[in-house]
Amino acid sequence: xxxxxxxxxxxxxxxxxxxxxxxxxxxxxxxxxxxxxxxxxxxxxxxxxxxxxxxxxxxxxxxxxxxxxxxxxxxxxxxxxxxxxxxxxxxxxxxxxxxxxxxxxxxxxxxxxxxxxxxxxxxxxxxxxxxxxxxxxxxxxxxxxxxxxxxxxxxxxxxxxxxxxxxxxxxxxxxxxxxxxxxxxxxxxxxxxxxxxxxxxxxxxxxxxxxxxxxxxxxxxxxxxxxxxxxxxxxxxxxxxxxxxxxxxxxxxxxxxxxxxxxxxxxxxxxxxxxxxx
Amino acid sequence: xxxxxxxxxxxxxxxxxxxxxxxxxxxxxxxxxxxxxxxxxxxxxxxxxxxxxxxxxxxxxxxxxxxxxxxxxxxxxxxxxxxxxxxxxxxxxxxxxxxxxxxxxxxxxxxxxxxxxxxxxxxxxxxxxxxxxxxxxxxxxxxxxxxxxxxxxxxxxxxxxxxxxxxxxxxxxxxxxxxxxxxxxxxxxxxxxxxxxxxxxxxxxxxxxxxxxxxxxxxxxxxxxxxxxxxxxxxxxxxxxxxxxxxxxxxxxxxxxxxxxxxxxxxxxxxxxxxxxxxxxxxxxxxxxxxxxxxxxxxxxxxxxxxxxxxxxxxxxxxxxxxxxxxxxxxxxxxxxxxxxxxxxxxxxxxxxxxxxxxxxxxxxxxxxxxxxxxxxxxxxxxxxxxxxxxxxxxxxxxxxxxxxxxxxxxxxxxxxxxxxxxxxxxxxxxxxxxxxxxxxxxxxxxxxxxxx
Numbered sequence: 001x002x003x004x005x006x007x008x009x010x011x012x013x014x015x016x017x018x019x020x021x022x023x024x025x026x027x028x029x030x031x032x033x034x035x036x037x038x039x040x041x042x043x044x045x046x047x048x049x050x051x052x053x054x055x056x057x058x059x060x061x062x063x064x065x066x067x068x069x070x071x072x073x074x075x076x077x078x079x080x081x082x083x084x085x086x087x088x089x090x091x092x093x094x095x096x097x098x099x100x101x102x103x104x105x106x107x108x109x110x111x112x113x114x115x116x117x118x119x120x121x122x123x124x125x126x127x128x129x130x131x132x133x134x135x136x137x138x139x140x141x142x143x144x145x146x147x148x149x150x151x152x153x154x155x156x157x158x159x160x161x162x163x164x165x166x167x168x169x170x171x172x173x174x175x176x177x178x179x180x181x182x183x184x185x186x187x188x189x190x191x192x193x194x195x196x197x198x199x200x201x202x203x204x205x206x207x208x209x210x211x212x213x214x215x216x217x218x219x220x221x222x223x224x225x226x227x228x229x230x231x232x233x234x235x236x237x238x239x240x241x242x243x244x245x246x247x248x249x250x251x252x253x254x255x256x257x258x259x260x261x262x263x264x265x266x267x268x269x270x271x272x273x274x275x276x277x278x
Numbered sequence: 279x280x281x282x283x284x285x286x287x288x289x290x291x292x293x294x295x296x297x298x299x300x301x302x303x304x305x306x307x308x309x310x311x312x313x314x315x316x317x318x319x320x321x322x323x324x325x326x327x328x329x330x331x332x333x334x335x336x337x338x339x340x341x342x343x344x345x346x347x348x349x350x351x352x353x354x355x356x357x358x359x360x361x362x363x364x365x366x367x368x369x370x371x372x373x374x375x376x377x378x379x380x381x382x383x384x385x386x387x388x389x390x391x392x393x394x395x396x397x398x399x400x401x402x403x404x405x406x407x408x409x410x411x412x413x414x415x416x417x418x419x420x421x422x423x424x425x426x427x428x429x430x431x432x433x434x435x436x437x438x439x440x441x442x443x444x445x446x447x448x449x450x451x452x453x454x455x456x457x458x459x460x461x462x463x464x465x466x467x468x469x470x471x472x473x474x475x476x477x478x479x480x481x482x483x484x485x486x487x488x489x490x491x492x493x494x495x496x497x498x499x500x501x502x503x504x505x506x507x508x509x510x511x512x513x514x515x516x517x518x519x520x521x522x523x524x525x526x527x528x529x530x531x532x533x534x535x536x537x538x539x540x541x542x543x544x545x546x547x548x549x550x551x552x553x554x555x556x557x558x559x560x561x562x563x564x565x566x567x568x569x570x571x572x573x574x575x576x577x578x579x580x581x582x583x584x585x586x587x588x589x590x591x592x593x594x595x596x597x598x599x600x601x602x603x604x605x606x607x608x609x610x611x612x613x614x615x616x617x618x619x620x621x622x623x624x625x626x627x628x629x630x631x632x633x634x635x636x637x638x639x640x641x642x643x644x645x646x647x648x649x650x651x652x653x654x655x656x657x658x659x660x661x662x663x664x665x666x667x668x669x670x671x672x673x674x675x676x677x678x679x680x681x682x683x684x685x686x687x688x689x690x691x692x693x694x695x696x697x698x699x700x701x702x703x704x705x706x707x708x709x710x711x712x713x714x715x716x717x718x719x720x721x722x723x724x725x726x727x728x729x730x731x
Binding site (some may be wrong): 012144203217 | 650
């Protein structure tokens, strides 16, 4: 078999496994249900207003993505390698005439496709509800871009999860670390930055630069930029960013997210390829 | 009207009259006061200067063009009681100093109706032209940087004017200076700087206008007795823009408007100013704005009742530190509807039994450290408010309290609407995503055809 077809076969197996993974199914259902609920709430708003702002529904969806997508991607990424090590299936897999690079890429591709399915389901359902409630986007490509950005965030978090998984032996440990990192990306990081900014009276330029270290923040800013074409909802620092970086701002966001997707995955592979304990 | 019919009939009987090149300048020069000149289709060179009270009409359906070729004003009106109707007017100069315009009127009782103005710096400029009517015109600005564009429509010392059913887009401002007792009704202003800007006016009625995608929807600066009624203010999001800004204005009445998806719904900067004056904000909808109501902490004597506050990022915010005093958030036992009200109505009178209190530690932090707005929408901001509720020690002072919050949103007046979003394309996008999910599901469950792993 060529290595591409090996990767594809492994990816398919990973996709099948994801559907049997209770955590993955739970997150998917939770995401879809909450996305549905948020867009339904915008329908309730439409009853009052005759308007259901796409912007406002999208803002709720951004909030939801920030909360759930990192959790989902980090947990399944963290389980990826360590759980197979723990069960001993990894040794069996590596005893086959296939290379570690194929195993790694197959796993990554499979989980990335599972995440894509999960996101497409949630956003698809809420998209239908938004259309029916008359709060669809004035420009449909805005919605596609929102989903694409959410997917990029999930890939970044998946890579971080893979890195954790490559560094640990037990699934429980890697999932624990993953949950702790989730807390960091979603709550502690932002709270810390807010505190630092207040305590040190940071200039807004530095505050903005610091916020670029958190991929969740980067996703959020890119998503708002996509919907509003400005960042003035984010106050002085947002206005500063648009003025200072102008047209290249979106490119900066995308590059940052892409770095978060590529670098941890590369590190994870480097560790996985050189591990002696497999 | 009679003379109009007569001339139209003459034109119809003698077709050669239309075939001959019509000399507009000569017709104007020879016109007597009260004449009606019907202009057939054609391209006429500006500038046109009207010194006699005449009615100038583009032949129905023919829309003759008056083009100044990019120099100066296209039409200047020096005589009272002039009517200009049914022309395409284009090609003014681009000098802000000379205030190059499509139509400038310097005399009373001008009527400008059903014209299309394009590639003009200023559109229609009423300069000392009281009791004029500007109705049903379209003004499209020159494609310049915002700062060097002219005003789509400017009223200057033109009291008692009526501006109705005009459409202005890609211009700078629609601005009304020193023009008391004017009526601005049913206009649409899009993609401009100030949708409607009022400087020092009294008793002006602003109703049923659509202001969308501008930097500022409506700005009232100085004056007394503005009524802002049943307008739609949508997506006005300039960097320091508002749906409606009210600065140093007395006795403004803001009622039945829809403020939707603006950066700020209403910004109140010291209105009312005079002792004994008030500002009334009633029966408006505030929905999906970043901030619904933004007030300076010293603003007093506002009555805010019967409004719907639906899912705004911040319902009430202060521009600075402090709390609001001496404002009424209800009238005759009837407050406002707040979508985030968490109280109850045990006695069933449709009014909540506990006050609605605008109190949020995160919003309080924002008022003191505006740069923290960078973390807007982040789950961490909700965590801060949750912590403040759990440990009331950290809870800030309430910004305001509505003692009689409504349990259900009241019925609101209708305002002019917007085109709905594209249904089919959005549905296709959503369906495509579901299809993708299904496809991946099939890929995952289908048995591999290879004897693989």
